[in-house]
Amino acid sequence: MPGVFFSEAVEGSTHTVAQAGSTEQLLMLLLLVLPMAGFLLSAVLGRRLSQPWIIAVPTIIVVWAIASYLAFQALIQGAFGNEAITFTAYEWIPAGDFRIPFNLFFDNLTAVMLLVVTSIGMLVHVYSIGYMAHDASRWRFFAYLNLFMFSMLLLVLAGNYLLVFAAWELVGLSSYLLIGFWYHKRSAVLANKKAFLVNRVGDVGFALGIMAIWTTVGTLDFDEVFQLLPAALQMGEIQQWMMVGICLLLFCGAMGKSAQFPLHVWLPDAMEGPTPVSALIHAATMVNAGVYLVARSSPLFANAPEALILVAAVGIFTAIFAASIALTQKDIKRVLAYSTLSQLGYMFAALGVGAWTAAIFHLVTHGIFKGLLFLGSGSVIHGVHNEQDMDRMGNLRKKMPITHWTMLIGALAISGIPPLAGFFSKDEVLGEAFKLGFEWVWLIGIVVALMTAFYMFRLMGKTFYGDSHVDPAVEPHIHESPRSMTVPLILLAGLSIVAGAFLGLPLGASTIHAWLEPVFHPALESAGVIEQPYAIAGIDGILILLSVAVATIGMVLGWRLFGFFRGRAHPDQVRELTARVPRLYLGSFRKWYFDELNDLLFVRFGGVVANSAAWFDVHIIDGAVNGVASATQKAGDEIRQVQTGRVQNYALGIALGLIVIAVGIIFLTTR
Amino acid sequence: MALPQTVPYLGWSWDDVVFLVLAGVMLGSSLMVVLSRNIIRSGLFMVLAFLGLAGFYALMGATIVAAAQVLVYVGAISVLILFAVMLTQSKSGPAKLVFHSQAWAAGIASVIVGLLLIMSVVMTTWPLAMPTPIAQSARDVATLLFNDYVLAFEVISLLLLSAVVGGIYLARKDNIPDPSDAVTRSET
Amino acid sequence: MSNNLDAYLVLACLMFAIGSFGFLARRNAIAMLMCVEIMLNGVNLAIVAFGMFTPALAGAGQVIALFVMAVAAAEATVGLAIVIAIYRNRRTPLVDEYASMRE
Numbered sequence: 001m002p003g004v005f006f007s008e009a010v011e012g013s014t015h016t017v018a019q020a021g022s023t024e025q026l027l028m029l030l031l032l033v034l035p036m037a038g039f040l041l042s043a044v045l046g047r048r049l050s051q052p053w054i055i056a057v058p059t060i061i062v063v064w065a066i067a068s069y070l071a072f073q074a075l076i077q078g079a080f081g082n083e084a085i086t087f088t089a090y091e092w093i094p095a096g097d098f099r100i101p102f103n104l105f106f107d108n109l110t111a112v113m114l115l116v117v118t119s120i121g122m123l124v125h126v127y128s129i130g131y132m133a134h135d136a137s138r139w140r141f142f143a144y145l146n147l148f149m150f151s152m153l154l155l156v157l158a159g160n161y162l163l164v165f166a167a168w169e170l171v172g173l174s175s176y177l178l179i180g181f182w183y184h185k186r187s188a189v190l191a192n193k194k195a196f197l198v199n200r201v202g203d204v205g206f207a208l209g210i211m212a213i214w215t216t217v218g219t220l221d222f223d224e225v226f227q228l229l230p231a232a233l234q235m236g237e238i239q240q241w242m243m244v245g246i247c248l249l250l251f252c253g254a255m256g257k258s259a260q261f262p263l264h265v266w267l268p269d270a271m272e273g274p275t276p277v278s279a280l281i282h283a284a285t286m287v288n289a290g291v292y293l294v295a296r297s298s299p300l301f302a303n304a305p306e307a308l309i310l311v312a313a314v315g316i317f318t319a320i321f322a323a324s325i326a327l328t329q330k331d332i333k334r335v336l337a338y339s340t341l342s343q344l345g346y347m348f349a350a351l352g353v354g355a356w357t358a359a360i361f362h363l364v365t366h367g368i369f370k371g372l373l374f375l376g377s378g379s380v381i382h383g384v385h386n387e388q389d390m391d392r393m394g395n396l397r398k399k400m401p402i403t404h405w406t407m408l409i410g411a412l413a414i415s416g417i418p419p420l421a422g423f424f425s426k427d428e429v430l431g432e433a434f435k436l437g438f439e440w441v442w443l444i445g446i447v448v449a450l451m452t453a454f455y456m457f458r459l460m461g462k463t464f465y466g467d468s469h470v471d472p473a474v475e476p477h478i479h480e481s482p483r484s485m486t487v488p489l490i491l492l493a494g495l496s497i498v499a500g501a502f503l504g505l506p507l508g509a510s511t512i513h514a515w516l517e518p519v520f521h522p523a524l525e526s527a528g529v530i531e532q533p534y535a536i537a538g539i540d541g542i543l544i545l546l547s548v549a550v551a552t553i554g555m556v557l558g559w560r561l562f563g564f565f566r567g568r569a570h571p572d573q574v575r576e577l578t579a580r581v582p583r584l585y586l587g588s589f590r591k592w593y594f595d596e597l598n599d600l601l602f603v604r605f606g607g608v609v610a611n612s613a614a615w616f617d618v619h620i621i622d623g624a625v626n627g628v629a630s631a632t633q634k635a636g637d638e639i640r641q642v643q644t645g646r647v648q649n650y651a652l653g654i655a656l657g658l659i660v661i662a663v664g665i666i667f668l669t670t671r
Numbered sequence: 672m673a674l675p676q677t678v679p680y681l682g683w684s685w686d687d688v689v690f691l692v693l694a695g696v697m698l699g700s701s702l703m704v705v706l707s708r709n710i711i712r713s714g715l716f717m718v719l720a721f722l723g724l725a726g727f728y729a730l731m732g733a734t735i736v737a738a739a740q741v742l743v744y745v746g747a748i749s750v751l752i753l754f755a756v757m758l759t760q761s762k763s764g765p766a767k768l769v770f771h772s773q774a775w776a777a778g779i780a781s782v783i784v785g786l787l788l789i790m791s792v793v794m795t796t797w798p799l800a801m802p803t804p805i806a807q808s809a810r811d812v813a814t815l816l817f818n819d820y821v822l823a824f825e826v827i828s829l830l831l832l833s834a835v836v837g838g839i840y841l842a843r844k845d846n847i848p849d850p851s852d853a854v855t856r857s858e859t
Numbered sequence: 860m861s862n863n864l865d866a867y868l869v870l871a872c873l874m875f876a877i878g879s880f881g882f883l884a885r886r887n888a889i890a891m892l893m894c895v896e897i898m899l900n901g902v903n904l905a906i907v908a909f910g911m912f913t914p915a916l917a918g919a920g921q922v923i924a925l926f927v928m929a930v931a932a933a934e935a936t937v938g939l940a941i942v943i944a945i946y947r948n949r950r951t952p953l954v955d956e957y958a959s960m961r962e
Contacts (some may be wrong), residue, residue: 173818648891650956652773652883655780690861694870701874701897705881710890717893724900727870730861730912736921738904743928748896748935754901755889755939759946770884776884785876792868797912803862804911820922827929836935841940 007470017223020085020106027066028104028157029089031114033152034059034066039143046139053129056142060118060125060149067118067153071111075515079214084110085500086159086223093162097218105159105222109519112360112512113156113292118365120284121149123488127375128276130484131382141181141274148174152285156292161210161220168206168257169285172199176227178281179273191269198266201254209249216242228297230526233303240304247300250293251314258290258344261318266279267341271333275378278333283340283374284367291347291363298356298523305527312352316444319345321592323451327458328589331388332377335459339414340370342448346429349441354527355432356520361503361512362429365421368499369413370491376407379461379481379489390459395468397565399478402486404464406493411460413496415453416551421496423548424504431543442543446550453554461562466569689730697723708769710756718749732806735813867908874901886953888942892935899931 020028029624038059046052084107093100132138152175155167172195180192214220216238217228229246232238259267270282281287293439294311301308322341327337343366350359381388383400397404413420416427431547434442468475480486503512561577563569578585587593631669642649677684700719721744728737756847761848818823860878878901881894903924 648771648883648955649773652777652780655777655784655879655883659780659783659787665789684861686861687867690866697870698873698877698961701877704897705877705885710887713890713893717896721899721900724904725866727904728907731867731907733907733911733924734922736907736924737927740926743932744896744900748932751935751939752889752893752896755943758943759889769884769890774884778880781876781880781883784879785872788872788875789869793865793867793873797864799915800864800912802956804908805914807911807918807921812921815918815922816925819919820926823926827926831929831933834936838936838940841937842943 017086020087020104022358024070024085024088024106027070028087028106031063031066031070031153031157032150034063035146035153038146039150042139042146046143049139052139052142053125056146057125057129058121061147063149063153064118064122067114070106071115074106074108074111079533088159098158098214100162100220101161101213101394102220103159104157106157107519108515109292109295109360110156112515113288114153115391116288116364117149117152117156117285120367120371121145121152121280123371123491124276124280124284124375126143127378127485127488128274128314130482131276131378132274134481136537137181141178142313144174144177144181145276145280148178148281148286150341152289155289159222161213161222161225165203165206165210168203168253168289171289172196172203172257175270175281175286175335177198178277179270181273181277182300185272188272191272194559195270196265198263199256202253202263205249205252206256207253209246209253210460212242212246212249215465222296226522226582228373230299230303230522241385243300244304244307247297247304250300251311253309254290254293254348255314257293258348259288259318259341260290260314260345260348261321261596264318264322264341265598268334268337268591270527271331271337274383275333275374278337279371279374279378282337283370287340287344287348288363288367291351291359294348294351294518295356295360298520299526301351302354302526304522308354310352312349312441314436315345315348315350315352316441316448317345318342319349319448320343320444320451321450323455324588325591326455327451328385328585330390330391332380332390332463333374333388335390335455336370336373336377339373339455340366341454342372342452343414346426346445346448349433349445350429353436353438354439355429355436356523357513357516358425358428358432360516361510362425364503364512365413365425365496365500367516368421368492369410369496370497372406372489373414375485375489376403376410379403379485380407380487382481383478384420384470385477387471387474390462392469392471393463394466395464396470396478400464400480402480402489406486406489407464409493409496409591411456413500415456416449416547417555418548419497419501421500424510427547428504430547431540434543435539446547449547450550450554453551454558457555457558457564458562461558461564461569464630465563465567505536620641686730688727693723693726693730696720697727712747714753714756717752718745720737721745721749731804733808735809862910864912868905871901871905871908874898874904877901888945888954891954892938892942895938896931896935899927903927904910 038056042052042055046055049055084105086103086105088101088103090102091099092102125142128138128141128145129280132141135141148171151167151170153388155171158164158167176192179195180188182188210220213225213229217225217232219225219228229238229243231278233240233243242460256263267282267287271278273281301311319342322338322345322606325334325341326338343362347359347362349364350356380393380396380400380403383396383403384393387393401569409420413422416423418424430442432440433445470478504510534667558564561570561574590596697720700716700723703716704720706715707716721740725737725740725745728734728740861891875898878894878898879897882891885891885894904929907920907924910916910918910924913920
């Protein structure tokens with residue numbers, strides 16, 4: 001892995017790569033080594049400790065500190081300037097022509113991702129102290145959490161595609177272990193198997209994409225690939241369809257990991273895991289891996305507009321598909337899961353229209369408020385003694401105040417109400433979509449925003465407002481959660497309020513734009529995008545007003561039907577509404593029968609195919625082999641009877657043989 | 672009174688008549704050897720066959736061989752066989768006990784073999800053959816035996832010696848166990 | 860007919876065929892040996908016939924016939940000794956029963 005590179009190869013590129021200094025090398029290695037050590041120590045010693053989190057949580061706090069320092073250096077101090085730093089720890093696969101180093105890569109995008117991953121990771125670790133306090137196997141939980149942190153950090157820091165793939169699989173493994181943490185529950189085991197298998201389907205595409213990259217440019221290192229592959233395309237060495245194909249294959253992997261349609265089926269079922277797991281993995285970090293992959297590969301995608309259109313289409317379709325299901329779900333975590341699917345769809349739509357920075361911005365803010373919402377829901381579940389059905393909650397506002405206020409802030413944020421975080425990022429996504437010419441994406445996005453606001457406040461209403469439908473036996477025991485759980489909630493709520501403004505202002509030249517511009521510059525150049533000045537009084541202002549208006553409408557509808565503070569809920573109106581569209585309601589409630597479709601196609605039909613293949617194998621192939629064996633046996637049995645042991649029989653044989661030979665000779669000689 | 676030159680009424684020579692009679696006797700008794708159910712009768716028919724054969728040798732003029740045939744075959748071998756029959760008493764039984772189940776196949780095979788032989792003999796011309804047999808004296812035979820074939824003669828005598836010794840050894844009563852007995856005993 | 864070489868040869872072949880039939884068909888071991896003797900005799904007849912009709916052989920036919928007789932005698936001796944030995948063990952002269960080398 002040589003040092004400074006290619007400033008002349010791609011015209012106008014300012015993204016150069018330098019070797020990392022020894023301090024940075026050490027720090028980056030520590031980021032990986034510490035969680036791994038935490039995992040191993042927890043696994044070995046955790047069972048004997050009364051408080052297993054003693055190993056895991058401080059490790060992550062240290063990791064967070066290191067990551068924050070590095071990110072600070074990169075982003076605020078601009079210590080890396082326009083450069084990325086990279087170094088190779090050792091040669092991972094030296095196999096003749098196929099050489100893959102274990103190299104780490106750090107640029108501004110990495111810095112942003114590190115901040116998200118380690119901050120939310122740390123808060124979730126602290127939260128888990130309280131949440132899992134009553135669980136006897138919590139040492140396993142903390143060990144797995146550390147393993148997950150290691151995998152995710154490796155994914156974000158990796159410098160070549162194969163290392164990303166390895167980390168990808170590790171993250172999938174950690175997710176599997178954590179979803180199925182309560183392994184004696186059958187539903188949990190089914191869910192983690194489903195998650196792993198669906199991920200695997202996406203991974204096939206990812207692996208094929210990596211192989212395609214290797215065969216075209218002969219390297220998998222990020223900077224080399226981003227340099228060589230577009231150059232090869234320009235010089236005509238590879239065809240356009242090859243580029244589109246590679247990008248689509250990479251996107252296939254992203255679809256699996258980030259649960260886009262049709263590989264979205266595993267995410268709602270993954271709610272079988274404990275709530276901190278849902279918050280960390282399935283809201284804030286792992287599902288963002290797909291978005292990160294596509295964003296990282298932006299130089300490739302920018303040269304394949306057809307692939308980008310598909311990405312946008314899949315993303316926005318997932319957004320509206322998932323939002324439509326979230327409208328009717330009864331389980332509080334399911335609503336949030338479908339909401340995550342929907343917001344991920346937004347991110348992919350942003351990537352697809354070419355608004356790279358907007359996508360990452362939304363990734364950051366979504367991580368904050370979705371993490372907040374999940375942790376809050378965990379607090380609610382903890383408070384009502386493990387009840388997850390919203391039909392049996394209600395009027396928890398007075399009894400769990402901190403949870404209530406923080407979740408309210410989260411709900412406002414996700415709905416896109418200014419000046420909270422979601423407003424800035426969502427508005428940027430939709431605005432860029434409209435301005436870059438993708439009006440259909442914008443239109444669907446607006447509808448989704450309406451639905452998002454509506455179902456979020458439906459959730460709030462059913463949980464915190466209105467009449468209490470809580471089980472009477474449980475009701476007297478409802479109390480606020482312990483400090484280890486509420487403090488992360490408060491911190492996240494605070495971040496939801498300020499992060500948007502901090503990152504998103506000033507409009508048009510925001511902080512996050514400044515951070516990520518060097519990363520996405522090559523992609524924007526390839527796409528030929530011209531930066532237009534921000535017109536607050538013009539098109540941009542109109543778009544902002546429209547999105548806020550739509551969000552407000554959704555919010556008010558939710559208030560009206562489900563209650564808000566002292567406003568009463570109107571369940572009769574809800575019933576009347578659902579009675580008017582029974583089929584739509586049922587379809588939405590049953591997730592549009594997609595799981596049943598999968599079952600039919602793959603389990604039933606595939607089962608038929610597999611059974612016939614098995615029949616063929618047993619009867620025809622095995623039958624042929626066994627048939628040969630039994631034929632040989634029977635022939636042997638028959639022939640064995642010639643051996644009578646009697647001399648006269650043999651003598652008769654001699655006589656007969658003599659006759660045959662003599663007759664033969666006579667015939668041959670007289671012919 | 673002197674015999675007429677040829678047989679009256681038929682006009683054959685006496686040799687031919689003798690030939691036919693001897694042929695009948697020989698073939699008939701051979702058949703009876705094979706087909707007879709009583710083994711003693713088979714043995715006796717065999718003696719008769721040997722005698723017929725001796726007659727043939729005499730008819731051809733092979734005097735030494737005729738005498739040897741009578742001495743060796745009739746005098747020694749037939750007696751030997753009859754002794755063996757006596758020692759291994761077996762009942763004369765129905766045909767099932769006498770003939771194998773493969774007797775029919777054997778019959779057909781031997782008929783075909785016989786036919787093949789006869790055909791090959793009849794169709795071949797023997798360029799060196801004279802039209803009549805030429806008698807040779809005993810002196811000629813003896814000269815040949817002790818000059819040209821003396822090695823074979825000595826070897827034959829050794830062979831006979833070893834056969835006699837072997838026969839005695841095999842047929843004696845076993846008071847000392849020997850390997851062949853041990854093998855057969857372990858099998859049963 | 861007595862001056863015809865072919866006649867003697869035909870007789871020899873017939874004797875041989877009869878002897879071989881008996882050898883293949885009879886169950887008693889001694890009967891088998893008798894039939895072997897008949898076969899040998901048939902062959903002997905053929906040899907002597909050839910010898911008598913061919914002056915070029917000058918008596919060699921008779922000499923060979925004598926040898927064949929000696930060998931046949933030796934063979935009969937040993938064969939009968941074996942049959943007697945087996946009879947002592949198996950109590951039967953029927954070759955059907957000598958089937959321990961079966962399969």
